[in-house]
Amino acid sequence: MNDMKSERSNDNGAITEDVVRYVAKLSRLSFSDEDVAKYKKQIGEILGYITQLNEVDTADTQPTSHVLPSMKNVFREDLVKTSLSPDKALSNAPDKQGDFFRVPRVI
Amino acid sequence: MDTLTSSGIKGFREWIKKANKSIGDFTGIFVDRAKDMDREIKGFIEIDKKSIVSRAEQNKCQTDGRLWGIPIGIKDNICIEGELTTCASRILQGFRPPYNATVIEKLTSNGAVLFARANMDEFAFGSSCETSCYGPTKNPHDLSRIPGGSSGGSVAIVASGQVAAALGSDTGGSIRQPASMCGVVGLKPTYGRVSRYGLIAFASSLDQIGPITRNVTDSAEMLEIIAGYDEKDSTSVNIEVPKYVNALKKDINGMTIGVPKEYFIDGIEKDVLENIQAAIKTLKSMGAKIVDVSLPHTKYAVSCYYIIAPAEASSNLARYDGVHYGYRSKNAADLVEMYTASRTEGFGQESKRRILLGTYSLSSGYYDAYYLKAQKVRTKISDDFKKVFSVCDCVVTPTSPTTAFKIGERMDDPLQMYLSDIFTISANMAGIPAISVPCGKDKKGLPVGIQFMAKPFAEETLFNVAYAFEQGV
Numbered sequence: 001m002n003d004m005k006s007e008r009s010n011d012n013g014a015i016t017e018d019v020v021r022y023v024a025k026l027s028r029l030s031f032s033d034e035d036v037a038k039y040k041k042q043i044g045e046i047l048g049y050i051t052q053l054n055e056v057d058t059a060d061t062q063p064t065s066h067v068l069p070s071m072k073n074v075f076r077e078d079l080v081k082t083s084l085s086p087d088k089a090l091s092n093a094p095d096k097q098g099d100f101f102r103v104p105r106v107i
Numbered sequence: 108m109d110t111l112t113s114s115g116i117k118g119f120r121e122w123i124k125k126a127n128k129s130i131g132d133f134t135g136i137f138v139d140r141a142k143d144m145d146r147e148i149k150g151f152i153e154i155d156k157k158s159i160v161s162r163a164e165q166n167k168c169q170t171d172g173r174l175w176g177i178p179i180g181i182k183d184n185i186c187i188e189g190e191l192t193t194c195a196s197r198i199l200q201g202f203r204p205p206y207n208a209t210v211i212e213k214l215t216s217n218g219a220v221l222f223a224r225a226n227m228d229e230f231a232f233g234s235s236c237e238t239s240c241y242g243p244t245k246n247p248h249d250l251s252r253i254p255g256g257s258s259g260g261s262v263a264i265v266a267s268g269q270v271a272a273a274l275g276s277d278t279g280g281s282i283r284q285p286a287s288m289c290g291v292v293g294l295k296p297t298y299g300r301v302s303r304y305g306l307i308a309f310a311s312s313l314d315q316i317g318p319i320t321r322n323v324t325d326s327a328e329m330l331e332i333i334a335g336y337d338e339k340d341s342t343s344v345n346i347e348v349p350k351y352v353n354a355l356k357k358d359i360n361g362m363t364i365g366v367p368k369e370y371f372i373d374g375i376e377k378d379v380l381e382n383i384q385a386a387i388k389t390l391k392s393m394g395a396k397i398v399d400v401s402l403p404h405t406k407y408a409v410s411c412y413y414i415i416a417p418a419e420a421s422s423n424l425a426r427y428d429g430v431h432y433g434y435r436s437k438n439a440a441d442l443v444e445m446y447t448a449s450r451t452e453g454f455g456q457e458s459k460r461r462i463l464l465g466t467y468s469l470s471s472g473y474y475d476a477y478y479l480k481a482q483k484v485r486t487k488i489s490d491d492f493k494k495v496f497s498v499c500d501c502v503v504t505p506t507s508p509t510t511a512f513k514i515g516e517r518m519d520d521p522l523q524m525y526l527s528d529i530f531t532i533s534a535n536m537a538g539i540p541a542i543s544v545p546c547g548k549d550k551k552g553l554p555v556g557i558q559f560m561a562k563p564f565a566e567e568t569l570f571n572v573a574y575a576f577e578q579g580v
Contacts, residue, residue: 063482067538092432
């Protein structure tokens with residue numbers, strides 16, 4: 001844990017309350033000032049710990065987005081198959097009208 | 108009913124045979140029994156007797172089905188058509204999937220009786236089962252302690268014998284870590300071995316469904332049933348499913364087992380370390396060749412994981428916006444306000460923390476420093492395993508550095524909580540199979556787990572060594 005403490009003071013890990021608010025907005029979440037302060041601290045600590053990745057030399061390393069060596073697009077025959085009925089697709093809708101999902105006004 | 112508690116699928120199968128009752132009748136008995144046993148443990152979010160019994164009665168599988176009548180617990184993130192499936196989150200309140208997960212189809216076509224709604228950390232975000240919006244599950248071995256997580260409910264109901272076996276999901280240890288803490292067997296299959304269709308996504312490049320069982324034999328039997336290629340999951344792999352039960356051999360003579368030094372570090376509880384070291388001696392005495400190996404990037408696995416998993420999670424959780432299903436806030440005047448209010452009111456704290464973390468590491472300006480860097484370190488972690496598996500058949504490690512901790516102990520320190528998955532995360536990063544098997548108890552009487560990992564699609568090696576170990580101790 002001592003290592004972690006020293007890394008937490010590293011600038012790389014520090015984030016500001018404005019950054020938390022900005023990322024919250026991107027995430028469509030809203031927070032009280034108190035929550036913003038809490039997340040700033042917690043996420044700052046986690047990011048501080050994560051800066052240890054900088055120790056690893058990855059100059060010649062390819063990134064792994066997926067572990068399967070043979071990942072490729074999978075196509076199927078273009079055949080008509082049964083899909084969900086509108087009733088079933090709408091069965092969980094919080095609000096609906098006819099065959100549509102209903103939402104509050106957009107503009 | 109006593110043998111039911113301890114002997115897994117076989118015990119339930121024999122009880123059913125002897126009872127000579129209709130499937131509806133004995134399922135009703137199993138449900139009442141589970142309800143009674145679960146009163147304090149709270150492994151289930153709820154137990155819907157009517158629904159469980161009527162599903163059992165409607166199942167067209169004949170009595171010779173491999174799991175005919177056997178009660179199997181299902182984690183609350185695996186879709187069962189028409190059954191509440193909520194990931195223990197308010198944001199999926201009331202959600203009843205319009206289709207079955209592929210694993211659910213496979214279980215029912217083999218005659219299993221589904222016990223839905225095993226509790227979990229919200230969206231599988233957690234290592235203690237405490238972030239469920241329905242409250243925590245308790246460890247059956249000590250009700251003041253957590254069962255581990257995120258599949259804490261699935262594991263607790265198997266450990267207490269309420270069901271014969273259960274399905275969980277494992278993204279960074281969510282099957283193995285709780286299995287270790289509750290003294291049962293938990294398997295994370297190779298990535299691509301089991302279809303993820305109908306598993307509500309957390310981190311799509313890491314998630315796998317796997318069995319939680321009382322013994323290694325049941326684990327092999329369950330995997331044989333749920334594994335296989337599925338055209339509905341393009342990441343499932345088209346490799347024939349072996350007869351895993353044939354791999355259950357007591358003989359490990361000549362097997363080479365690696366002991367990676369990076370897994371035997373400060374911070375492991377003394378009792379855990381002693382049990383694992385004794386187990387390694389046992390394996391040696393059974394004829395295994397024990398070799399020292401090194402997985403040098405192990406210490407970066409947690410960092411790597413807490414970039415990649417939240418990044419994928421923040422994308423996967425973007426779909427919860429109050430439009431199509433689940434919770435919608437009434438406190439909104441327009442569409443964007445509705446999205447924001449629904450998400451803010453619907454997600455719990457840990458989900459929000461991970462969405463923030465993931466969105467941050469994917470956002471412009473930080474992507475290269477965090478996400479891309481983590482993906483590169485992930486390659487290093489996988490390469491470590493490739494090297495090691497060229498000299499040994501499997502590696503052995505503790506599953507978790509500690510036994511079950513107290514409820515509430517780590518809730519305010521997310522980093523400390525994240526570090527409890529330090530030994531399980533690497534298998535997900537590399538996509539390799541791993542199994543946790545009971546390995547005695549500590550001085551407090553709490554279960555310890557031992558983990559075996561092998562190369563991709565070498566589940567048979569795991570069943571062989573795990574079975575030999577289980578039978579040998």
